[in-house]
Amino acid sequence: xxxxxNGAPAKATSxxxxxxxTTDADGVDxxxxxxxxxxxxGDAAAARLLTLQLTPRIxxxxxxxxxxxxxxxxxxxxxxxxxxxxxxxxRDGEAKVTTWLYRVTANLCTDRLRKRGRGVPLxxxxxxxxxxxxxxxxxxxxxxxxxxxxxxxxxxxxxxxAVVLRHIDGLxxxxxxxxxDVGVEAVESLTARGKRALAKLLGARRDALGYDDDKT
Amino acid sequence: xxKRETDTLEAHFEQARATPPQMPAGMMDRxxxxxxxxxxxxxxxxxxxxxxxxxxxxxxxxxxxxxxxxFWIGVAPPSGLPDVATQIITGGDDYIVADATSxxxxxxxxxxxxxxxxxx
Numbered sequence: 001x002x003x004x005x006n007g008a009p010a011k012a013t014s015x016x017x018x019x020x021x022t023t024d025a026d027g028v029d030x031x032x033x034x035x036x037x038x039x040x041x042g043d044a045a046a047a048r049l050l051t052l053q054l055t056p057r058i059x060x061x062x063x064x065x066x067x068x069x070x071x072x073x074x075x076x077x078x079x080x081x082x083x084x085x086x087x088x089x090x091r092d093g094e095a096k097v098t099t100w101l102y103r104v105t106a107n108l109c110t111d112r113l114r115k116r117g118r119g120v121p122l123x124x125x126x127x128x129x130x131x132x133x134x135x136x137x138x139x140x141x142x143x144x145x146x147x148x149x150x151x152x153x154x155x156x157x158x159x160x161x162a163v164v165l166r167h168i169d170g171l172x173x174x175x176x177x178x179x180x181d182v183g184v185e186a187v188e189s190l191t192a193r194g195k196r197a198l199a200k201l202l203g204a205r206r207d208a209l210g211y212d213d214d215k216t
Numbered sequence: 217x218x219k220r221e222t223d224t225l226e227a228h229f230e231q232a233r234a235t236p237p238q239m240p241a242g243m244m245d246r247x248x249x250x251x252x253x254x255x256x257x258x259x260x261x262x263x264x265x266x267x268x269x270x271x272x273x274x275x276x277x278x279x280x281x282x283x284x285x286x287f288w289i290g291v292a293p294p295s296g297l298p299d300v301a302t303q304i305i306t307g308g309d310d311y312i313v314a315d316a317t318s319x320x321x322x323x324x325x326x327x328x329x330x331x332x333x334x335x336x
Contacts, residue, residue: 039251039255040256041256041258041259042255042256042257042258042259043258044252044255047248047251047252047255048248048251048252050251051244051247051248051251052244052248055239055243055244055247056236056239059237059239059243060236060237063237064232064237069237069238069239069240070240072237073239073240073243076243076247077246077247077250080247080250080251081250081254084250084251084254084255085254087256088256144227144228144231145231145232145235147228148228148229148231148232167229168229168232168233170233195217195225196217198225198228199217199221199222199224199225200221202221202224202225202228203220203221203224
């Protein structure tokens, strides 16, 4: 599926895409769309509500992909500014607001990763806290989060995006296909390969992360 | 993937979903400020809407100028234009029809009323 959704920027490697191939979100419930209409009419409450609803999702996604809060904030700010700019020209029926925003965010993250070069090597990430040295559950949780992020950072970019969108952001495969501008089968393949790689990376740390000490 | 690997991975995902990354301090306020700054002005109704529709204060100067020029052309027309104001005041009939007979003359070619008069 090749699509250009409401002017969403194309991936760095792809050319101009056909706007009319999009069939993603027709008829799909899209509560943000009504808020966007109110935003265009000058409703300040809608501006606040949209920002409050969209920001955590977009920032969370960007953080998982980039592994850096400052860069994730920049990307979130950039993506939202693009939404505000296109809002008066928003075309209903082309895509859900969140799908469009995830796509813009994914493309902005891709641009940053390519400028940055290779991702942060696992060796550069702080080692998880040794549970033998601390009984605090919070430390263990932090260690697991760090381990997941470190493992995500090791994945190839497209696998990382697919895994995060599917298993952390909780999106369905067809929506991920639209966001990544690939087919649903490609999404399934990317997700499966990404999960296998993650399992291998995390499996080596299973004991250190305390998975044998509790039910999780 | 073994069941053990799958369970471990799912536990990581579940924890990641339950504990989203913390946003930098003040980030939400900055983004809300961006959203409000970029927001189109609300549409206004009534006189305010009309005032904005005609262009607001900057357009008022143009409207006043056009009105004054139009009025002055009516009072003191340039040589190439008929002096409508004088004709109205003095009752001249070069261009303005002032009585019923003249009216017939001017309108007989155009109206049924004029034909009726011709027949009578």
